[in-house]
Amino acid sequence: xxxxxxxxxxxxxxxxxxxxxxxxxxxxxxxxxxxxxxxxxxxxxxxxxxxxxxxxxxxxxxxxxxxxxxxxxxxxxxxxxxxxxxxxxxxxxxxxxxxxxxxxxxxxxxxxxxxxxxxxxxxxxxxxxxxxxxxxxxxxxxxxxxxxxxxxxxxxxxxxxxxxxxxxxxxxxxxxxxxxxxxxxxxxxxxxxxxxxxxxxxxxxxxxxxxxxxxxxxxxxxxxxxxxxxxxxxxxxxxxxxxxxxxxxxxxxxxxxxxxxxxxxxxxxxxxxxxxxxxxxxxxxxxxxxxxxxxxxxxxxxxxxxxxxxxxxxxxxxxxxxxxxxxxxxxxxxxxxxxxxxxxxxxxxxxxxxxxxxxxxxxxxxxxxxxxxxxxxxxxxxxxxxxxxxxxxxxxxxxxxxxxxxxxxxxxxxxxxxxxxxxxxxxxxxxxxxxxxxxxxxxxxxxxxxxxxxxxxxxxxxxx
Numbered sequence: 001x002x003x004x005x006x007x008x009x010x011x012x013x014x015x016x017x018x019x020x021x022x023x024x025x026x027x028x029x030x031x032x033x034x035x036x037x038x039x040x041x042x043x044x045x046x047x048x049x050x051x052x053x054x055x056x057x058x059x060x061x062x063x064x065x066x067x068x069x070x071x072x073x074x075x076x077x078x079x080x081x082x083x084x085x086x087x088x089x090x091x092x093x094x095x096x097x098x099x100x101x102x103x104x105x106x107x108x109x110x111x112x113x114x115x116x117x118x119x120x121x122x123x124x125x126x127x128x129x130x131x132x133x134x135x136x137x138x139x140x141x142x143x144x145x146x147x148x149x150x151x152x153x154x155x156x157x158x159x160x161x162x163x164x165x166x167x168x169x170x171x172x173x174x175x176x177x178x179x180x181x182x183x184x185x186x187x188x189x190x191x192x193x194x195x196x197x198x199x200x201x202x203x204x205x206x207x208x209x210x211x212x213x214x215x216x217x218x219x220x221x222x223x224x225x226x227x228x229x230x231x232x233x234x235x236x237x238x239x240x241x242x243x244x245x246x247x248x249x250x251x252x253x254x255x256x257x258x259x260x261x262x263x264x265x266x267x268x269x270x271x272x273x274x275x276x277x278x279x280x281x282x283x284x285x286x287x288x289x290x291x292x293x294x295x296x297x298x299x300x301x302x303x304x305x306x307x308x309x310x311x312x313x314x315x316x317x318x319x320x321x322x323x324x325x326x327x328x329x330x331x332x333x334x335x336x337x338x339x340x341x342x343x344x345x346x347x348x349x350x351x352x353x354x355x356x357x358x359x360x361x362x363x364x365x366x367x368x369x370x371x372x373x374x375x376x377x378x379x380x381x382x383x384x385x386x387x388x389x390x391x392x393x394x395x396x397x398x399x400x401x402x403x404x405x406x407x408x409x410x411x412x413x414x415x416x417x418x419x420x421x422x423x424x425x426x427x428x429x430x431x432x433x434x435x436x437x438x439x440x441x442x443x444x445x446x447x448x449x450x451x452x453x454x455x456x457x458x459x460x461x462x463x464x
Contacts, residue, residue: 020439027125030088030116035074036160046078047172048179048220051086052070053187057126065126066382068146069093072121077159077173078377079264080166082274089155089177090119091184094146099191101404103149104178105142106201106208106230107135109156110294112164112258118293119156125214131293138202145200145400150189153181154346157208162290164204164259166266171211175220197415199228200396200405204294206230210364214339219460227403228341229396231348232356232385235333235364238319239357245337246305249355251297254289255360261286266327273323282311305369308352334367344374344409346394346399350383369412376408379416379434391417 022430030036034435038051045051052074071091079085093100111118122128123135130136146153157170178197185193201209208437213228237256244250261270278286289297307316314321319328329335345368349361365377378395380388395417400412402408 026127026129027122030119030122030156030160031114033074033116034089036086036116038074038076038084042076042082042086044366045084047077048176048183049076050074050180051076051209052184053184056090056124058090058124059126059128060139062123062126062128064128066092066143068095068260070124071184071437073180073184073245075176077176078169079159080163080169080266081268083264085159085264087156087159087173088119089180090121090124091188092142092152092154092179093188094149094151096148096149097151097189099189101196101198101226102153102181102188103145103400104181104197104199104209104212105145105152105154105172105451106157106199106205106212107154107212108141108202108204108206109135109158109159109165110204110252110255111158111217111292112162112255112262112289113263113292114290115163116156116162118162119158120154121156131296134204134294138205141200141202143224144393144397148397148401151181153177158195158259159262159264161262161264162259163262163265164261165256165331166262166264167207167211167333168215169265171213171220174208174212174348175223177214177222178223183455189454194222194224196224196226196404198226198400200231200400201230203232203385206233209332213341213343213345214333217342225343226342226406227346227399227408228303229346229399229403231380231392231396232353232388233333233349233361233364234356235345236357236360237328238325238357239332239360241306241319241328242253244355244358246303247306247354248302249298250304250306251299251332252294252300252355254285255294257296257306258279258286258289260327269323270327273321275404277312277314277318277321281310285311297461334364334371337371340368340371341373344376344403346376346378346389346396346403346408347382348378349393350380350385350388353385353388354366354386365412365414369441374409374410375412377414379411379412381416383417385417389421 042051050073054072056070056072058070073089074086075089107120110116117131120135157173163169199209209230210233261267309315349358351358365375366374382394383391
């Protein structure tokens with residue numbers, strides 16, 4: 001799969017530099033696009049208020065037009081400290097839409113780039129260079145919900161500073177995007193003032209989905225949430241950091257350190273600490289993380305260690321430095337009974353997930369169940385991190401449909417899926433084109449992500 005991503009990336013880059021590319025006008029980066037700048041006085045608006053709208057053309061992989069109506073909404077939300085910020089959600093409406101509901105889809109864009117180059121709202125648009133390849137691939141999953149007749153909203157939940165890893169900010173960003181879509185009723189044609197909503201997200205998208213689920217009862221109780229589906233859930237940031245540091249996927253860590261220190265996140269707390277402990281080399285790593293997206297960071301920092309004194313002076317004690325530890329702990333899910341979902345939850349995870357610890361996900365399940373939540377937990381026995389999103393998607397898709405119909409919830413439950421293939425009818429006949437693409441992705445990724453691990457490792461060795 002990675003080889004295909006690289007080939008696609010090279011194709012887009014070629015087109016951008018060719019005579020054909022000169023005929024294509026890509027969208028402006030969010031940092032340069034006036035649409036993303038909130039109007040004066042927006043701070044007085046309520047969270048979820050729509051500040052600006054526009055109609056946009058969206059596309060598969062930036063090149064193949066997506067035949068649906070799409071709008072972008074600039075909406076008011078909150079920084080970690082409660083101050084007003086603005087973010088964008090992209091709303092897709094199929095030609096024949098169910099008019100009493102919408103799906104909130106959290107893309108795993110996992111980027112700390114301050115320019116907004118990793119933002120879904122940028123990557124979804126026609127002729128946008130496909131820099132964030134994860135968003136590009138997850139667009140297929142988003143389409144499954146659209147082809148099933150759902151309006152879908154996909155927000156830039158990390159906010160204007162790309163605060164990757166800041167779960168509380170992401171959670172409120174998701175909930176306020178839902179409020180904005182609800183406020184867009186007249187254009188979308190909802191048949192009710194309070195449409196039903198189900199949230200979905202995987203991996204980085206599960207940070208946003210899980211936090212939105214936990215915060216919703218207290219932050220946005222008026223929303224008619226019917227359920228939450230998320231997988232590969234990074235419930236414990238420290239656990240994830242310790243698992244991936246020094247591995248092929250250690251490039252996620254500079255992005256998280258940069259994202260958590262964004263001005264709208266925990267910059268006021270973390271930057272003074274960083275100034276004391278980050279080495280000159282470490283600073284170049286963080287500076288780069290603020291410019292590129294997740295897949296690129298995997299290449300640039302693979303097999304290196306954030307816990308190395310080459311990066312910072314505390315060595316393997318960095319995650320236990322009081323301020324850093326406090327920030328990480330505040331972004332662990334399931335610690336407080338007052339942050340427990342009241343709508344039913346569907347979680348799926350692989351025991352051999354090489355990026356997000358399975359044990360942290362099961363702990364979250366146990367914590368939420370202990371606090372009275374309804375959690376259906378599915379173990380994907382034969383998956384790795386990437387393959388589990390594909391293998392587990394049909395179950396999550398079915399949960400979303402059942403949640404809208406009110407056929408989920410009750411007691412907590414657990415089950416294990418042993419099959420490592422996809423049933424050709426798993427998504428239904430009408431979604432066969434999406435299923436074919438998922439089968440291709442699964443075959444290319446290999447069992448438990450074996451092909452991805454091999455390809456990235458070989459490319460990294462070649463580069464070095």
